[in-house]
Amino acid sequence: MRIKTASFQLAIALSAFLLFLVQPIIAKQILPWFGGSASVWNTCLFFFQFLLLLGYVYAHALTRWATVGQQAFIHVGLLALSLVSLPVIPSPAWKSGEGEPALRILLLLSTTLGLPYFLLATTSPLLQAWYFRLRATPYRLFALSNAASLAGLSTYPFILEPNLTTTTQATLWSAGFVVFGIICAVVAILSAGESTKRPTSIATKSTDNAAPPTTAERISWMILAGLGSLALVSVTSFVARNIVSMPLIWVVPLAIYLMTFIMAFGRGRYQGWPIAGPALIFGLVMAGSYQYEAWISLEWSLPVFMAGLFCICLYCHGELAASKPDPIYLTTFYILVALGGALGSLAGSVLAPLVLNGDFEMLITLTAIAAMFAWQRRHDVMISRALALGLAVVTMAISVGKISYEIHRSRILTRNFYSALRIVDVGSPPNAWRRMEHGGIEHGSQYLDLERRREPISYYGRSSGVALALARQRQLSPSGHLAVGIVGLGAGAIAAYGESGDRFRFYEINPRVLTLAHTEFTYLSDSQANVSVALGDARLVLEREAPQAYDALIVDAFSGDAIPIHLLTREAVQVYRNHLTPSGVLLFHISNRFVDLQPALARLAVEEGLDARYVYDDPDGDTGDDSENGAEEEDTPLSVSTWVLMAADKSWMSAPGLLDRAEALEPPQPGPAWTDDFNNILSAIRVGELSK
Numbered sequence: 025m026r027i028k029t030a031s032f033q034l035a036i037a038l039s040a041f042l043l044f045l046v047q048p049i050i051a052k053q054i055l056p057w058f059g060g061s062a063s064v065w066n067t068c069l070f071f072f073q074f075l076l077l078l079g080y081v082y083a084h085a086l087t088r089w090a091t092v093g094q095q096a097f098i099h100v101g102l103l104a105l106s107l108v109s110l111p112v113i114p115s116p117a118w119k120s121g122e123g124e125p126a127l128r129i130l131l132l133l134s135t136t137l138g139l140p141y142f143l144l145a146t147t148s149p150l151l152q153a154w155y156f157r158l159r160a161t162p163y164r165l166f167a168l169s170n171a172a173s174l175a176g177l178s179t180y181p182f183i184l185e186p187n188l189t190t191t192t193q194a195t196l197w198s199a200g201f202v203v204f205g206i207i208c209a210v211v212a213i214l215s216a217g218e219s220t221k222r223p224t225s226i227a228t229k230s231t232d233n234a235a236p237p238t239t240a241e242r243i244s245w246m247i248l249a250g251l252g253s254l255a256l257v258s259v260t261s262f263v264a265r266n267i268v269s270m271p272l273i274w275v276v277p278l279a280i281y282l283m284t285f286i287m288a289f290g291r292g293r294y295q296g297w298p299i300a301g302p303a304l305i306f307g308l309v310m311a312g313s314y315q316y317e318a319w320i321s322l323e324w325s326l327p328v329f330m331a332g333l334f335c336i337c338l339y340c341h342g343e344l345a346a347s348k349p350d351p352i353y354l355t356t357f358y359i360l361v362a363l364g365g366a367l368g369s370l371a372g373s374v375l376a377p378l379v380l381n382g383d384f385e386m387l388i389t390l391t392a393i394a395a396m397f398a399w400q401r402r403h404d405v406m407i408s409r410a411l412a413l414g415l416a417v418v419t420m421a422i423s424v425g426k427i428s429y430e431i432h433r434s435r436i437l438t439r440n441f442y443s444a445l446r447i448v449d450v451g452s453p454p455n456a457w458r459r460m461e462h463g464g465i466e467h468g469s470q471y472l473d474l475e476r477r478r479e480p481i482s483y484y485g486r487s488s489g490v491a492l493a494l495a496r497q498r499q500l501s502p503s504g505h506l507a508v509g510i511v512g513l514g515a516g517a518i519a520a521y522g523e524s525g526d527r528f529r530f531y532e533i534n535p536r537v538l539t540l541a542h543t544e545f546t547y548l549s550d551s552q553a554n555v556s557v558a559l560g561d562a563r564l565v566l567e568r569e570a571p572q573a574y575d576a577l578i579v580d581a582f583s584g585d586a587i588p589i590h591l592l593t594r595e596a597v598q599v600y601r602n603h604l605t606p607s608g609v610l611l612f613h614i615s616n617r618f619v620d621l622q623p624a625l626a627r628l629a630v631e632e633g634l635d636a637r638y639v640y641d642d643p644d645g646d647t648g649d650d651s652e653n654g655a656e657e658e659d660t661p662l663s664v665s666t667w668v669l670m671a672a673d674k675s676w677m678s679a680p681g682l683l684d685r686a687e688a689l690e691p692p693q694p695g696p697a698w699t700d701d702f703n704n705i706l707s708a709i710r711v712g713e714l715s716k
Contacts, residue, residue: 032155035211036165037172038204039147042197044278045176047072048271049184049193050112050137056700057119058129059533059561060588062264063441065274066257066373067129072141073253073369077362079145084355087153096216099143099150103205106139111198113191119564125441126374140201147208149358154215156351170285177279181272181706189701237349242360245344249364250371251393252340256281257372258386259333263326265383265443265463270589270705277333284337288345336393343400381437382430383444383463387423394419436544442534447544450661457481457661460515460540467537468515469661470545478550480520481661483615489639489667489685490578493609494521496679497575500607506553509574509603511562511591512581512613513537515545522553529572530555531562533581563590563599572603580613589705592624593698597632601672610634610670615663619708623693625668631697634670637677637686641665 051068058064086095114136118128133141148169155165184193237245260277264270349357376385394416401412431437435458436447443462450457453473459482460467469482484490497506505525510518513532522528528551532538538557541548548555558565562581577600579591590596592612600610614621622638629636643662669686671677677686693707 029155031207031211031214032151032165033168035204035208036148036151036169038200038207039144040169040172041176041179042200042204043141043144043147043176044173044282045179045184045200046112046137046141046197047278048177048180048275049190049197050114050133051274052185052271053190053194054114054118054129054132056563056588056590057561058125059442060590061125061442062261063126063373063377064129065264066261066369067126068133069257069260069278070366070369070373071130071133073362073366075138075141076145077359077366079142079147080149080355080359080362082142083146083150083153084359086150087355092216095154096212099146099212100209102139102143103209106143107202107205109137109140110201111195112137112140112201113194119561126377143208144201144204149355151208151211153355154211156354167286167289170282170289174279174282174286177275177282181275185271186704186706189699191701235350237353237356241347241349242356244347245357245360246364246367247396248340248343249361250368251389251396252281252284252337253365253368254372254385254389255333255336255340255368255393257369258376258389259329261372262383262386263329272706276330280330280334281337284334284341287338288341289348336390339397340393377439377441377444381439381444382427382434382446383439384427384430387426391416391420391423436540438536438540440534440536442536445536445540447540455661458515458544459661460537460544466663468517468545470515470517470547471661477546478520480517480547481663482515482517483613483663483665484517484520485641485643485662487643488641488665489669490518490580490611490613491521492639492682492685493576493611493667493669496676496682497607497609499679501575506575507573507605509566509572509577511577511579513541513557514580516541516547516551516555518578518580519547519551519553519555522551522555524552526553528553528555530557531565531581532557532559533561535559563596566599566603569603573605574603574608575605576609576611577604578611578613580611589698589703590700592621592628593700593703594628594631595700597628601632607673607676608671609676612668612670613665614638614668615665619705620690621708622668622690624698624708625670626689627692627695627697629670629689630692632670634672635674635677636668636670636689637682638666638668638689639682639685640687641667 047068051065054068055064086098090098114132118132148165152165180193184196188196256277260274263277264273344361372385372389398409398412398416401409403409404412430446433448434446435449436445438445445467446461448459448461449472450459450469454476456472457469458472459469466482468484471477471479471481480486480491494506494508498504503525505523505527507527508518508522508529510528510530513530514537516530519528519530538559541557548557558569562579579600581588581591597610604610612621612625614625626636628634642664644660644664668689669677669682677683696702698704
């Protein structure tokens with residue numbers, strides 16, 4: 025009985041669907057364990073692409089050096105062994121580990137998901153090789169694989185995430201993998217039984233006039249695949265850092281990346297000016313807009329950056345499709361494409377934070393793509409060659425200009441896994457001040473004048489919600505002393521409210537922030553309070569600490585413009601309350617351009633039985649929204665801020681000074697409060713460009 029084409033299609037489609045569906049499932053599970061940073065997704069992306077490369081190498085080796093029977097035996101055996109890894113739920117032990125976060129993430133993924141993901145990655149090239157041995161040209165199966173991958177990605181943010189807990193998601197996926205394993209094993213056994221040729225290497229199935237690919241072609245495959253992958257990582261990182269790190273922001277760029285593969289390999293030749301021209305023009309717009317991070321918005325920047333990514337990837341993948349070799353070199357082609365993709369992802373997700381001192385990889389990527397296109401057009405007619413070279417030169421000039429500007433304006437420019445930070449000095453004496461920035465977001469400022477440097481500024485001025493709350497707690501304290509916990513250090517401005525006898529304890533995940541707070545700012549050393557700093561994810565540190573009896577616990581932890589969701593769940597609030605005195609107050613700093621956290625916090629307050637209000641503070645007295653002030657547009661050291669205050673004592677908000685400032689929160693979000701196992705930040709996205 026001959027194997028039907030539909031059997032190959034079903035196995036390949038199901039494997040591709042599961043391959044990309046599991047990526048946001050596992051990434052969202054571990055995102056809170058590593059501070060909610062956008063770098064978590066980029067590190068996961070590198071792991072996925074590296075496993076894809078290993079899968080292609082495995083398929084190449086298996087089809088060339090093993091007999092038909094051996095291929096089936098080995099692959100079916102690995103499929104059976106992979107079932108031991110199910111369900112794909114990571115061990116909580118990983119979240120309390122020490123060491124380099126990227127390495128811990130890679131080890132976590134390897135132990136939790138490694139073998140199942142590896143086998144899914146082998147399916148498309150391996151079954152295409154078997155299909156070619158038995159049937160015909162398999163390249164359209166590659167397009168089918170990418171279409172199924174796109175379906176898997178789309179399923180997550182619109183079906184799974186809004187309706188199922190992360191544990192249920194992982195369990196359902198594991199069940200789907202079992203079904204896939206059975207189907208793939210059946211195809212492997214039947215395919216081996218149908219073939220009668222020995223040796224069974226697909227290299228023995230010759231095609232007339234099939235010249236092997238040249239070295240230049242092999243290198244170009246890797247470069248084009250690498251540039252497309254690097255564009256994906258750099259654009260995703262830029263958008264996630266400046267808007268919010270969540271599955272939808274991860275999925276959309278990856279879906280565009282896959283869509284261009286489908287178009288390029290499913291319908292023919294995409295190359296030359298019809299695609300490269302728009303790609304480079306969008307690249308110029310992206311590079312130019314990169315100069316103005318302060319005005320980034322959902323309405324403007326997302327369409328521009330996603331359209332630019334689409335054109336760039338379609339150009340890269342179109343050139344790949346146009347230069348694909350004869351099917352007898354199928355697995356070689358896939359290996360080199362996967363190698364390029366893995367190298368591009370490695371450069372953008374792992375090496376960039378180590379090598380670059382700023383978020384410059386997108387600018388470097390755009391320049392490299394423009395240079396690649398100019399090189400490809402070097403033999404064209406003069407006009408075409410000149411235009412390509414001109415676009416490359418302009419792109420390079422804009423990129424070099426941006427990088428030079430960032431270096432010149434920054435007193436310090438530094439970067440690690442968690443973020444790229446810069447220290448800038450603003451204004452002129454005696455009103456000059458120093459500011460810590462991440463992207464277009466401020467993380468605290470301080471006057472440089474010796475007489476004024478103890479004055480808290482930025483979001484923490486004397487009229488801010490945090491100032492009012494601490495003043496209220498000092499009135500209630502029998503001794504007049506305060507114990508305060510602060511999640512998120514920044515420049516350390518809140519320490520300015522410390523008085524002799526007070527205890528202020530900061531929780532900070534990024535060691536680079538701690539270094540800068542000590543070397544570039546003096547809030548910590550100037551404070552009269554006993555100030556300490558605990559390094560590590562605040563949620564995890566607080567879970568391990570004995571109750572601290574805080575009069576106030578302040579949640580002020582940002583990564584770009586996004587508060588990590590694991591600091592806003594019911595479990596997190598219960599941890600916070602364990603460290604508060606009965607009269608203690610819980611504060612959340614929610615100034616944000618794109619995410620409205622009031623409804624989510626209102627739901628938490630209702631379910632926890634807390635009285636909750638918010639304090640909006642505009643030091644300049646202007647009317648406006650509650651969005652976060654941007655570093656680029658700001659001409660004053662005082663920033664607009666919004667603070668949510670929660671207290672168990674219903675009379676706490678009625679104190680003079682608070683009664684006329686604290687306002688009722690927006691209506692609670694429908695449904696239950698966010699938990700560690702179920703949360704959906706998409707419901708909190710604020711659509712529309714909001715002034716920073």
